[in-house]
Amino acid sequence: MDTSTVQDFFHSYWWLIFPIGGFIFAAWDRWLSYQRSRDALDLIKTYSAQGKDVPPELLRQVQDDAWDDDDDYRGRRGRRAYRRYYRHGPYWQFRSAIYTGAIAAAFWVASQYAFVPGTVGPFRVVAIILTCIAAANLALALLSSSFKGK
Numbered sequence: 001m002d003t004s005t006v007q008d009f010f011h012s013y014w015w016l017i018f019p020i021g022g023f024i025f026a027a028w029d030r031w032l033s034y035q036r037s038r039d040a041l042d043l044i045k046t047y048s049a050q051g052k053d054v055p056p057e058l059l060r061q062v063q064d065d066a067w068d069d070d071d072d073y074r075g076r077r078g079r080r081a082y083r084r085y086y087r088h089g090p091y092w093q094f095r096s097a098i099y100t101g102a103i104a105a106a107f108w109v110a111s112q113y114a115f116v117p118g119t120v121g122p123f124r125v126v127a128i129i130l131t132c133i134a135a136a137n138l139a140l141a142l143l144s145s146s147f148k149g150k
Contacts, residue, residue: 037062093141097134104130 040062047054104127111123 090141090145093137093144097137097141100130100137101134104134 040058043058044054044062047058107123107127107130111120111127114120114123
């Protein structure tokens with residue numbers, strides 16, 4: 001392979017490092033969580049085979065790692081469910097609409113006053129997409145706040 005071809009490929013797709021890195025770190029986190037759960041269950045099996053009582057700390061760890069469907073917001077997964085519950089409320093939707101709208105406005109300005117040749121079209125496409133997303137977030141915020149108690 002030619003050196004210029006490799007350089008062109010890297011310059012065109014350098015940004016793929018970030019999503020691929022995110023996938024790798026997420027897989028690593030899941031594997032470590034699996035290992036931790038498996039080791040805790042093996043330890044519980046050892047205690048049970050010997051006829052001893054399992055320490056409450058070990059049972060609490062296994063319960064915290066298990067996914068709870070009830071409204072118990074303790075443990076790592078419980079905190080995640082708690083955050084997920086409030087992330088979809090009207091406050092977060094209004095916040096997302098404001099941030100997305102501000103970024104869309106920045107792309108509209110950048111497309112209007114493009115100082116780099118050839119960036120008007122891509123900036124305008126991004127601005128249109130972000131404007132649609134901001135409008136959708138605003139609509140979701142208005143709907144979720146009006147139907148909150150129903």
